Amino acid sequence: MEGSGGGGGADPGPATAPAPAPALAAGGEGEGCEGLWELPVERCERRPVCGRCSRPQKVCLCPFLPVHPLKVSTCLYIIQHPAEESRVLRTVPLLAACLPPDKCKILVGRRFNEDRYPELATVCRNPNTLILYPGAEATNLEEIAVVSSSPSVMIIIDGTWSQAKDIFYKNSLFRLPKQVQLKPSISSQYVIRTQPTNTCLSTLECAAVALSIMEKNKSIQETILHPLQALCSFQLQHGAQIHHSKEHLLKNGLYDKPMPKNKRKLRRMELLVNNIKI
Numbered sequence: 252m253e254g255s256g257g258g259g260g261a262d263p264g265p266a267t268a269p270a271p272a273p274a275l276a277a278g279g280e281g282e283g284c285e286g287l288w289e290l291p292v293e294r295c296e297r298r299p300v301c302g303r304c305s306r307p308q309k310v311c312l313c314p315f316l317p318v319h320p321l322k323v324s325t326c327l328y329i330i331q332h333p334a335e336e337s338r339v340l341r342t343v344p345l346l347a348a349c350l351p352p353d354k355c356k357i358l359v360g361r362r363f364n365e366d367r368y369p370e371l372a373t374v375c376r377n378p379n380t381l382i383l384y385p386g387a388e389a390t391n392l393e394e395i396a397v398v399s400s401s402p403s404v405m406i407i408i409d410g411t412w413s414q415a416k417d418i419f420y421k422n423s424l425f426r427l428p429k430q431v432q433l434k435p436s437i438s439s440q441y442v443i444r445t446q447p448t449n450t451c452l453s454t455l456e457c458a459a460v461a462l463s464i465m466e467k468n469k470s471i472q473e474t475i476l477h478p479l480q481a482l483c484s485f486q487l488q489h490g491a492q493i494h495h496s497k498e499h500l501l502k503n504g505l506y507d508k509p510m511p512k513n514k515r516k517l518r519r520m521e522l523l524v525n526n527i528k529i
Contacts, residue, residue: 304478305344312345315481317474320351325403325465327458328374329357330418330425332410340443340486342455343409345478363422372424374404380428382406383461384419389432396464405461409454433460440479443486445494455479 298307306312327350329343336359347355358371365372374380381395383405406428408415419425437460439446441453452460459475462468487493 304348305341310485312478312481313348315478316345316348320354321349321462321471321474323350323354323462323466323471325354325405325462327355327462328371328404328406329355329454329458330363330406330408331357331359332361332408332414332418333359334411334414335359335409340482342441342453342479345482346455346458346475349475349478361418361421363424365424368424375406375424375427377404377428380404380406381431382408382419382425382428383432383457384408384415384425384430385432386430389430391434392431392461392464393434395429395431396467403465405458405465407454407457407461412451433457440476441483442493443483443491453479 298309300306301308301311301313304312304316327346329346331343335341335343343357347357358368363371381392381403383392406425408418408425410418433452437452437456439452439456441456444453446452455475456479459472462475463470463472483491
């Protein structure tokens with residue numbers, strides 16, 4: 252029961268008031284603390300942040316962004332795992348800064364249903380909507396772009412690979428659009444964050460490649476990647492280290508972390524070493 256403190260028993264009777272705390276003797280432990288509460292407290296203030304690129308103003312990346320948002324017909328829906336919001340080196344704000352607001356919509360959460368997200372549900376039922384998520388059932392995006400000429404909507408999940416997998420498989424709405432994937436032809440330039448394999452790309456990189464294919468304009472990819480390249484260059488100049496993929500570390504005997512005890516995770520590592528697609 253609420254407020255119960257254990258088993259039943261006799262009524263303990265009226266509660267007695269607690270004895271007052273003994274006063275500190277003169278010259279005791281409290282003598283040196285007198286007046287401490289009157290000292291000014293230094294407030295911890297966050298660094299001013301740029302309203303466009305969401306970076307601290309001292310390391311603003313706006314000079315590397317396009318002067319005007321790119322003109323695209325494809326609309327992106329970024330489904331962002333909540334953990335990504337707190338990451339310092341995020342790529343989605345840079346992506347959003349490159350595109351018009353109505354062409355890059357960001358939804359944060361883990362679970363998405365029709366009642367809470369009616370607009371997203373409508374988008375997922377649109378026959379022109381694609382979801383970028385690799386797998387056996389996915390079609391290469393290049394093949395879709397060749398036959399499609401109408402403006403499209405693309406859904407991209409932003410998070411770690413395990414977070415993206417959880418969002419994709421536990422939200423039935425995301426099984427409605429046609430599933431597409433990118434050909435593993437380029438390596439990630441996001442070298443300040445560890446990727447599972449050499450061909451795993453950040454959300455910004457995925458969007459850059461996908462938009463260049465959908466819009467049939469290679470310069471879009473170069474423009475969107477420009478601020479990411481600047482971000483990585485700045486971080487490396489100020490002490491960051493290049494992060495090789497987990498695949499590269501395992502194959503070259505450089506992986507210095509304890510091997511997982513979980514059989515499923517261990518199996519995934521074996522597949523990475525043997526160059527088997529996972």
